[in-house]
Amino acid sequence: xxxxxxxxxxxxxxxxxxxxxxxxxxxxxxxxxxxxxxxxxxxxxxxxxxxxxxxxxxxxxxxxxxxxxxxxxxxxxxxxxxxxxxxxxxxxxxxxxxxxxxxxxxxxxxxxxxxxxxxxxxxxxxxxxxxxxxxxxxxxxxxxxxxxxxxxxxxxxxxxxxxxxxxxxxxxxxxxx
Ligand code: FES
Numbered sequence: 001x002x003x004x005x006x007x008x009x010x011x012x013x014x015x016x017x018x019x020x021x022x023x024x025x026x027x028x029x030x031x032x033x034x035x036x037x038x039x040x041x042x043x044x045x046x047x048x049x050x051x052x053x054x055x056x057x058x059x060x061x062x063x064x065x066x067x068x069x070x071x072x073x074x075x076x077x078x079x080x081x082x083x084x085x086x087x088x089x090x091x092x093x094x095x096x097x098x099x100x101x102x103x104x105x106x107x108x109x110x111x112x113x114x115x116x117x118x119x120x121x122x123x124x125x126x127x128x129x130x131x132x133x134x135x136x137x138x139x140x141x142x143x144x145x146x147x148x149x150x151x152x153x154x155x156x157x158x159x160x161x162x163x164x165x166x167x168x169x170x171x172x173x174x175x176x177x
Contacts, residue, residue: 075100084173091116091174096132096148101176105129106165107137108174109148116174119151119162130162137162 076085079101086108091097096109098121105121107130119137121130128141136154137146144158151162166177 071098073098073100073105077102079176081176084170084175085118085167086174088114088116088169088172088174092132094135094148096137098129098131101165107132107162108167109137111149114169115149116167116169117149117151118165118167118174119146120165121162123158124160124162125156125158 074086076083076099079085085101085106086097086099088110091108091110093110093113096107098105098107100106106118107121108116108118109132110116119130122128123130123139123141123144125139125142125144128139130137130139130144130146132138132148133145136148137151138144139146139158142157143155144153145155146152146158146162147154151164153159153161167174168177169175
């Protein structure tokens with residue numbers, strides 16, 4: 001079985017002092033800091049290859065290196081091309097599903113019924129974890145927004161798109177390409 005190939009993310013830029021202050025003033029990089037965002041629930045169930053649910057506690061201490069905002073994510077390990085990542089029914093239409101695949105956070109979206117996309121969930125701005133919102137993908141740390149179909153930046157401060165991860169629909173499941 002081939003190991004999962006999720007593209008590497010560029011080295012994270014050191015945070016601007018104002019960014020650090022912003023994160024601290026928000027208390028954490030949780031979505032509670034941005035109450036206007038309509039968050040899609042992160043589905044807690046695990047698929048057949050899941051080994052454990054990752055604990056989220058303490059992750060905000062690592063906010064600028066990939067903060068998870070204290071959420072628990074389904075975690076898959078040993079994933080190879082053709083393996084199921086999630087049931088299509090568990091990915092909300094116009095929403096998304098966040099999980100950890102071999103140590104990398106990946107967000108799977110379903111921009112329209114039956115059409116899926118996936119991206120490395122690491123925000124290209126400063127490394128927080130991008131998540132589904134009611135109308136796209138967003139970063140809780142500084143408010144960057146991304147297109148759920150293409151990963152392109154809709155709103156900064158991020159200037160680079162999300163890195164795509166190859167997925168497709170096979171039957172009732174979303175599988176890794
Ligand atoms: S880390 Fe700054 S907008 Fe995402």
